[in-house]
Amino acid sequence: MKSNSKFIFLFVGWMLLWLVFVSSALAADLKVGPNSRYKTIAAAVAAAQPGDRVLVQQGLYQETDITIDKPISLVGINNPVVDGALKGQILTITSSRVVVKGITFKNVQVSHLKDHAAIKVVESRWVTLEDNTIENAYFGIYLQRSDSCTIRNNVIRGQGKTETSSGNAIHLWYCDYASIEGNKVSGHRDGIYLEFVKQSRATNNLSEHNLRYGLHFMFSDGNTYRHNTFRKNGAGVAVMYTKNIIMEHNRFEQNWGSAAYGLLLKEISRSTIAHNEFTRNTTGIYMEGSSKLSISDNEFNGNGWAVRLLSSCEEDTFRLNNFIGNTFDIATNGNSQHNHFSGNYWDKYAGYDLDKNKVGDVPYRPVSLYSMVVEKVPSSIMFMRSFIVDLMDAVEKVFPAFTPEKLLDEQPSMVRL
Amino acid sequence: MISIKNLNKRYGKLQVLNNLSVEFERGQVVSIIGPNGSGKTTTIKCLLGIVQPDSGEVYVDDELVLKQWEYRRKIGYMPQISHFPENMKVRQLFDMMKDIRKDVSELDEELIGLYNIQKMYDKRLGSLSGGMKQKVSASLAFLFQPDLLILDEPTAGLDPLSSEILKAKILKEKKRDKLILISSHIMSEIEEVADDILCMMDGRLCFYRSIAAIKEETGEARLGKAIAKLITY
Amino acid sequence: MDKVIKYVLYDILRNRIVLGYTIFLLIMSLGMFQLENDPAKAVLSLLNVVLLVVPLISIIFATIHFYNSQEFIELLVAQPINRQKIFYSEYLGVAISLATAFLTGVGVPLLLFGGGAIRSGAAGIYLITAGLFLTFIFVALAFLASVLTSDKAKGIGLALLLWFYFSLLYDGLVMMVLFYFSDYPLDKFSLAMLSLNPIDLGRVLVLLQIDVSALMGYTGALYKNLFSNFTGVLYACLLMLAWAVLPLMLAKRIFIRKDL
Numbered sequence: 001m002k003s004n005s006k007f008i009f010l011f012v013g014w015m016l017l018w019l020v021f022v023s024s025a026l027a028a029d030l031k032v033g034p035n036s037r038y039k040t041i042a043a044a045v046a047a048a049q050p051g052d053r054v055l056v057q058q059g060l061y062q063e064t065d066i067t068i069d070k071p072i073s074l075v076g077i078n079n080p081v082v083d084g085a086l087k088g089q090i091l092t093i094t095s096s097r098v099v100v101k102g103i104t105f106k107n108v109q110v111s112h113l114k115d116h117a118a119i120k121v122v123e124s125r126w127v128t129l130e131d132n133t134i135e136n137a138y139f140g141i142y143l144q145r146s147d148s149c150t151i152r153n154n155v156i157r158g159q160g161k162t163e164t165s166s167g168n169a170i171h172l173w174y175c176d177y178a179s180i181e182g183n184k185v186s187g188h189r190d191g192i193y194l195e196f197v198k199q200s201r202a203t204n205n206l207s208e209h210n211l212r213y214g215l216h217f218m219f220s221d222g223n224t225y226r227h228n229t230f231r232k233n234g235a236g237v238a239v240m241y242t243k244n245i246i247m248e249h250n251r252f253e254q255n256w257g258s259a260a261y262g263l264l265l266k267e268i269s270r271s272t273i274a275h276n277e278f279t280r281n282t283t284g285i286y287m288e289g290s291s292k293l294s295i296s297d298n299e300f301n302g303n304g305w306a307v308r309l310l311s312s313c314e315e316d317t318f319r320l321n322n323f324i325g326n327t328f329d330i331a332t333n334g335n336s337q338h339n340h341f342s343g344n345y346w347d348k349y350a351g352y353d354l355d356k357n358k359v360g361d362v363p364y365r366p367v368s369l370y371s372m373v374v375e376k377v378p379s380s381i382m383f384m385r386s387f388i389v390d391l392m393d394a395v396e397k398v399f400p401a402f403t404p405e406k407l408l409d410e411q412p413s414m415v416r417l
Numbered sequence: 418m419i420s421i422k423n424l425n426k427r428y429g430k431l432q433v434l435n436n437l438s439v440e441f442e443r444g445q446v447v448s449i450i451g452p453n454g455s456g457k458t459t460t461i462k463c464l465l466g467i468v469q470p471d472s473g474e475v476y477v478d479d480e481l482v483l484k485q486w487e488y489r490r491k492i493g494y495m496p497q498i499s500h501f502p503e504n505m506k507v508r509q510l511f512d513m514m515k516d517i518r519k520d521v522s523e524l525d526e527e528l529i530g531l532y533n534i535q536k537m538y539d540k541r542l543g544s545l546s547g548g549m550k551q552k553v554s555a556s557l558a559f560l561f562q563p564d565l566l567i568l569d570e571p572t573a574g575l576d577p578l579s580s581e582i583l584k585a586k587i588l589k590e591k592k593r594d595k596l597i598l599i600s601s602h603i604m605s606e607i608e609e610v611a612d613d614i615l616c617m618m619d620g621r622l623c624f625y626r627s628i629a630a631i632k633e634e635t636g637e638a639r640l641g642k643a644i645a646k647l648i649t650y
Numbered sequence: 651m652d653k654v655i656k657y658v659l660y661d662i663l664r665n666r667i668v669l670g671y672t673i674f675l676l677i678m679s680l681g682m683f684q685l686e687n688d689p690a691k692a693v694l695s696l697l698n699v700v701l702l703v704v705p706l707i708s709i710i711f712a713t714i715h716f717y718n719s720q721e722f723i724e725l726l727v728a729q730p731i732n733r734q735k736i737f738y739s740e741y742l743g744v745a746i747s748l749a750t751a752f753l754t755g756v757g758v759p760l761l762l763f764g765g766g767a768i769r770s771g772a773a774g775i776y777l778i779t780a781g782l783f784l785t786f787i788f789v790a791l792a793f794l795a796s797v798l799t800s801d802k803a804k805g806i807g808l809a810l811l812l813w814f815y816f817s818l819l820y821d822g823l824v825m826m827v828l829f830y831f832s833d834y835p836l837d838k839f840s841l842a843m844l845s846l847n848p849i850d851l852g853r854v855l856v857l858l859q860i861d862v863s864a865l866m867g868y869t870g871a872l873y874k875n876l877f878s879n880f881t882g883v884l885y886a887c888l889l890m891l892a893w894a895v896l897p898l899m900l901a902k903r904i905f906i907r908k909d910l
Contacts (some may be wrong), residue, residue, distance in 0.1 A: 030774055033782050176731070243901065256863060256866040257864070257866055257867075258867055258868060259867065260866070260867075280863050281863060282863050282864065282866045282867040283867065302690075302768075302863060303863050303864075304861065304863035304864025304865070304866065304867045305864065305867065324688070325690055325691065326856045327860075327861045327863065327864035328864065331749075347688065347691065373825075373829070376828055376829075376832060377828050377832040377836075379828055379836045379837060379839075379840040379868070380825055380829070380840075381864065381865060381867070381868050382840050382841070382844050382850070382854065383821055383824070383825055383850075383856060384857055384861055385694070385697060385698070385853060385856075385861070386701075386849075386850065386853055387698070387701065387702060387817055387818055387821065388818055388821040388822045388825065389821075389825075390698065428838040428909075430894035457788060462909075462910075463905055465727070465728040466727060466728070467724055467727050467909070467910045468909040468910070469907060469909060486731060486732040486733070487730055488730075489728060489729055489730040490730035492728065494725070494728040494729075496721065496724060496725060496728075498721060499721065499725070500718075500720070500721030500722055501721075501722055501725075502657075502658070502661035502662075502719065502722055503661065503665070504661045504662070504663075504665055505657060505658070505661040506660075509657050509660055510657075511658075512657070513653065514653065514729070516653040516654075517653055517654070517729050517730065517731050518729070567728075572788060579742075584679060
């Protein structure tokens with residue numbers, strides 16, 4: 001018994017020793033730098049074994065078409081810069097479990113034939129890209145058919161001038177279970193672009209000054225978007241052909257223009273939009289063919305149109321939202337309405353509350369006659385707040401004849417929520 | 418000093434001045450008379466540039482004055498009715514006029530003294546009675562020692578005592594070789610101050626003679642009767 | 651010119667109507683800020699009143715003042731001073747007094763209560779700008795109406811008509827035209843129409859601050875350029891200046907040749 005246990009103890013000891021030896025042999029650190037063994041990243045990557053770390057020292061590296069095809073970590077020490085010099089793609093990852101961290105990539109060529117990116121991940125899983133800076137790239141981070149990847153705390157700044165000569169900052173195509181956190185993206189075509197991406201999360205990102213959309217996703221069901229800020233993007237945020245999404249605590253700010261929206265919803269269903277702030281957008285939410293949405297506890301402040309609800313929308317519920325300082329609260333294009341409004345606060349509400357239950361005693365009609373006139377004759381927008389328009393709206397409020405009869409909030413809140 | 422040549426003025430269909438020509442000299446006191454609507458006021462207004470004639474010329478000291486304004490520094494004008502800005506104080510009115518005529522250094526403040534205008538200095542013009550306004554107006558007309566005085570019904574709103582003061586002032590100024598034009602209906606007054614009478618009728622000159630000549634011609638001792646006689650001729 | 655203008659100002663500033671106008675604006679502005687929690691909303695309510703009341707009071711008061719000053723103007727004309735100066739002095743006297751009343755009545759409360767929020771702050775500044783412009787414009791229009799006819803009743807009637815036309819009739823007519831011809835591109839037309847009404851220009855000036863989000867939704871490229879930067883403000887201001895200067899010049903021309 002005793003020798004047996006001794007044997008087992010020795011065996012385990014040997015095994016542990018071997019493990020330490022082997023793993024330390026596998027996890028070698030390969031240094032890249034002007035005074036290091038490897039002068040180029042490509043050479044270090046080629047020499048690295050799976051599990052190794054390639055430590056890139058401070059410096060400027062003129063390299064393109066580096067390919068990582070084994071699970072290694074590429075780590076920048078003191079922020080090294082890799083300059084693609086506008087010649088093709090910089091880094092391609094074709095292996096799972098790769099980590100790229102703390103490196104600045106810049107100058108990626110614009111190509112209309114290939115989607116050149118600073119970092120491209122192809123058919124790999126569990127790849128982590130964090131704390132990188134990408135400047136003046138065509139595409140910033142580009143993932144295709146790669147599940148369970150993490151893109152965290154990267155800064156991606158493009159210098160796009162037109163939509164066609166600029167790619168997306170973060171681009172995911174057929175990638176499930178992705179986590180996109182804390183990135184700051186700007187100056188690209190779309191800030192974050194997701195197509196066929198399911199069960200993923202985007203949180204705490206800042207997407208601003210992009211040419212088209214701050215966030216753009218299509219056919220991407222079951223995703224969650226929280227605490228993101230989308231500001232001053234050419235056309236705001238567009239989400240299309242998707243169901244089961246959750247958008248909470250996001251901020252949509254200052255998306256201005258004739259086709260700009262805080263949030264554009266097209267063919268979206270069974271989703272939740274709550275606790276978001278829509279501030280000073282041309283249109284806060286534009287909804288087309290969207291159904292069974294719960295839109296609650298949002299703040300619409302100083303938008304041109306807080307909500308444009310096209311008559312193709314059904315069974316959407318607006319509850320407990322604040323509508324403050326918007327030029328138009330709700331605009332619609334037809335007379336039929338199958339949506340539900342209840343308990344919202346409307347700053348334009350002029351009703352009374354005799355029983356003091358903080359709910360207005362008469363319903364509020366958020367669609368004004370003038371908003372319908374503007375819908376039909378856009379140039380009449382110039383007469384906003386003129387005496388004649390106020391008169392017209394006042395008459396319509398007393399004798400509704402043109403505005404949708406059923407579009408009303410039966411229980412408007414008297415106090416800001 | 419003043420020469421009016423072929424003056425014409427028409428208000429719509431009404432010919433107010435019809436080819437009027439007349440001359441006035443310094444040292445003269447001329448009373449302009451005539452029935453209502455005969456063109457007295459229009460003539461005065463043409464002289465002052467308040468009304469622009471349709472044709473004809475007005476010379477002051479051989480200078481064509483139509484559409485000019487500098488020549489008015491030689492003129493003191495007392496309008497028939499005085500309407501001043503309500504909330505302006507009497508002092509401010511005088512200050513303003515002095516501001517406009519800064520070039521005049523020696524002011525004639527005799528009437529201001531005689532009418533006791535200083536007492537009114539801090540009153541609003543809107544609070545003054547019609548007669549008090551006329552006193553203000555008369556004082557203003559004489560203030561800048563103009564060579565030409567145009568007085569439109571000067572005594573109309575004045576009490577007898579004030580009228581006397583004004584008449585005495587007119588005679589005093591006459592002696593200083595000034596030309597004084599007075600439009601008036603009150604014959605006794607005219608007789609007292611004027612030398613010559615300019616009578617107008619339908620915008621034309623009816624007659625322009627000295628009072629002595631008029632009396633002599635008609636043989637009437639009373640001016641009113643004499644003039645009535647002349648007009649009916 | 652300053653010789654006369656100073657005294658005209660003395661007179662009008664102590665006018666009861668001007669004092670009443672100041673107090674009315676003051677009470678109204680203070681009331682708006684007390685009733686509305688959001689200063690931006692108060693500015694909006696003020697905008698409506700300013701666009702209606704300022705032109706109305708300006709044009710009516712100036713017309714009545716002009717007719718009431720008839721004899722005084724005659725007296726001035728008989729003085730060694732040219733008519734142009736008299737005219738401008740009277741104009742500036744009236745316009746500056748009304749502008750002062752407006753600044754006191756609306757500007758001071760705005761400064762006290764509306765300056766806090768950025769949005770209402772900018773809008774407030776433009777509201778004041780618009781109100782001042784409208785004052786000068788409608789006093790000019792009043793003087794034009796006054797020199798066009800010697801009959802006081804006719805003159806006041808004309809002034810009221812001008813006000814009614816600019817504040818209500820005009821917009822209604824243009825909106826109708828826009829509505830009936832909505833199939834045609836009417837960008838330039840509506841912009842031109844806008845420029846032909848000073849009240850609309852004043853309104854747009856404030857609109858550019860408050861409702862820019864909505865204005866940016868308009869598709870015309872012309873407008874986009876106009877709204878997105880300072881051009882729009884400059885455009886509106888220059889046109890409003892023209893709206894004050896042109897009627898004034900015309901009125902002056904008539905006044906110089908007019909029999910008083």
